[in-house]
Amino acid sequence: MRKITRQDMINAVEAMIIDANVNLDLKMVIKLKLAMEKETSLIAKSVIAEILENQDIARDENIPMCQDTGVAVFFVEIGNEVFLDFNVEDAINEAVRNAYKRGYLRKSVVKHPLDRVNTLDNTPAIIHIEQTMNDYVTIKMAAKGAGSENMSAMKMLTPSEGRQGIIDFVLKTIKDAGGRACPPIIVGLGIGGNFEKVTEIAKSAIFRDLDDHSLNEVDRLLEEELLVKINELGVGPMGLRGETTCIAVKVNSYPCHIASLPVAVNIQCHAARHKEVVLKGDIL
Amino acid sequence: MKNITLPILQEVRESLRSGDQLLLSGYLYTGRDAAHKLMVESIIKNDPLPFPIDGESIYYTGPTPPKPGQVIGACGPTSSYRMDVYSIPLMEKGLKVMIGKGPRGNEFLEVLKKTKSVYLVTTGGIGALLSKRVLKMEMIAYPHLQSEAIYRLLVKDFPVIVAYDSIGNDLFGGME
Numbered sequence: 001m002r003k004i005t006r007q008d009m010i011n012a013v014e015a016m017i018i019d020a021n022v023n024l025d026l027k028m029v030i031k032l033k034l035a036m037e038k039e040t041s042l043i044a045k046s047v048i049a050e051i052l053e054n055q056d057i058a059r060d061e062n063i064p065m066c067q068d069t070g071v072a073v074f075f076v077e078i079g080n081e082v083f084l085d086f087n088v089e090d091a092i093n094e095a096v097r098n099a100y101k102r103g104y105l106r107k108s109v110v111k112h113p114l115d116r117v118n119t120l121d122n123t124p125a126i127i128h129i130e131q132t133m134n135d136y137v138t139i140k141m142a143a144k145g146a147g148s149e150n151m152s153a154m155k156m157l158t159p160s161e162g163r164q165g166i167i168d169f170v171l172k173t174i175k176d177a178g179g180r181a182c183p184p185i186i187v188g189l190g191i192g193g194n195f196e197k198v199t200e201i202a203k204s205a206i207f208r209d210l211d212d213h214s215l216n217e218v219d220r221l222l223e224e225e226l227l228v229k230i231n232e233l234g235v236g237p238m239g240l241r242g243e244t245t246c247i248a249v250k251v252n253s254y255p256c257h258i259a260s261l262p263v264a265v266n267i268q269c270h271a272a273r274h275k276e277v278v279l280k281g282d283i284l
Numbered sequence: 285m286k287n288i289t290l291p292i293l294q295e296v297r298e299s300l301r302s303g304d305q306l307l308l309s310g311y312l313y314t315g316r317d318a319a320h321k322l323m324v325e326s327i328i329k330n331d332p333l334p335f336p337i338d339g340e341s342i343y344y345t346g347p348t349p350p351k352p353g354q355v356i357g358a359c360g361p362t363s364s365y366r367m368d369v370y371s372i373p374l375m376e377k378g379l380k381v382m383i384g385k386g387p388r389g390n391e392f393l394e395v396l397k398k399t400k401s402v403y404l405v406t407t408g409g410i411g412a413l414l415s416k417r418v419l420k421m422e423m424i425a426y427p428h429l430q431s432e433a434i435y436r437l438l439v440k441d442f443p444v445i446v447a448y449d450s451i452g453n454d455l456f457g458g459m460e
Contacts, residue, residue, distance in 0.1 A: 043305075046305070047407050050407045050443070051407060051410060054407075054413040055412075057412040058358075058412040063357065064358045064411065064412065065410075065411065065412050066410075066412075067346060067357065067358040067360050067362075067431075068346075068360075068362070068411075069348060069358075104349045104357055105349075106347070106358075106431050116318070118430060150363070178386060178456065179387055179405070179408075179456065180363045180365060180385070180386035180387070182385070238385060238405065238407055238408060239386055239387060240405075240456070241456075269409055271409040
């Protein structure tokens with residue numbers, strides 16, 4: 001049994017939020033560089049060059065790469081052999097409050113969707129918690145901006161629509177999003193589950209390592225085919241047309257009802273701000 | 285790359301063509317969802333707008349708070365389509381230049397052509413880079429909106445691309 005203190009969790013989460021907003025994943029940087037070399041359009045090339053220059057400036061000067069520092073989204077995995085004597089959601093929200101203030105990040109959350117008064121501290125975060133059989137806690141965090149989130153979509157397909165129905169829905173979603181989703185994008189695709197599960201697994205898909213592939217053969221083939229087909233749309237960087245619309249497709253699937261085929265597309269913009277931290281605490 | 289002074293003179297504005305890459309220098313105003321809503325409410329009530337809008341430029345951004353020593357925080361563009369419904373009455377009041385990201389609706393494009401306005405785009409997600417092109421930032425209106433308030437910015441070599449020119453050419457090629 002191990003124990004993690006509330007303060008240790010707050011410190012770790014606070015640091016990861018600021019880090020995510022400032023330092024773009026180097027795997028993404030490499031993929032963008034390769035994409036720039038492949039582009040033939042001058043505008044597409046110059047857009048990717050700006051994105052690359054921007055992340056250099058953010059890193060060098062320790063400032064956020066994008067003004068939309070997002071809603072903070074967390075997936076927390078708590079090991080069964082970890083003792084926590086505090087409320088995890090409260091601790092994470094406190095870390096969000098601290099990080100958005102100390103990191104000079106934008107507060108982008110309103111209290112109610114209709115009266116739209118800013119909470120002024122970017123809380124509440126969106127937090128998903130699950131239990132694992134481990135002696136540590138893993139916290140994955142994303143600063144999820146609204147540009148790409150607003151272009152995400154879900155649909156309840158019928159089983160007869162099948163694989164082709166999924167492909168058509170994804171392509172339509174990406175084409176309709178065009179430049180608004182800030183391509184080059186990462187696509188998180190959820191298939192199966194039910195109405196709420198499918199959106200959750202689509203969201204968790206964009207947290208996956210940029211270079212990984214689904215271990216499920218059916219999902220992996222879908223990832224490969226969709227990546228090619230999305231790029232064939234020609235939407236291009238910032239929707240100004242070109243070869244690079246999508247950097248990676250991640251498919252997560254889940255069992256579902258005999259009558260259902262839920263599908264959800266969660267879009268992640270090129271400023272893919274994700275971090276992961278493992279907390280081990282002390283032996284109790 | 286063409287160097288262009290803000291506010292953009294009519295003859296220069298009408299000579300711009302979709303796909304032109306520009307470096308803007310001069311003054312522009314910021315504004316996004318909440319400020320646009322308030323400005324249009326002023327028009328409906330026949331109240332004055334918070335700044336003289338005739339021939340002016342609005343940039344759709346809500347910057348991060350500046351760190352000590354910074355003029356402005358990260359200040360990239362937000363998606364423009366959400367402003368379509370508000371841009372129409374503002375163009376009818378004389379607004380000529382809008383800067384944001386992404387495609388816009390047909391109704392917007394029709395009024396843009398009629399009023400010989402232009403819609404420029406800059407790259408989304410490059411807020412750190414763009415913060416270096418802002419020399420001065422001054423609060424103009426709606427301070428309670430915080431990052432969504434209207435600010436007047438002095439920019440230098442601010443990189444944009446002409447998306448919709450004043451005769452309605454569309455760089456997105458109708459790809460919404």
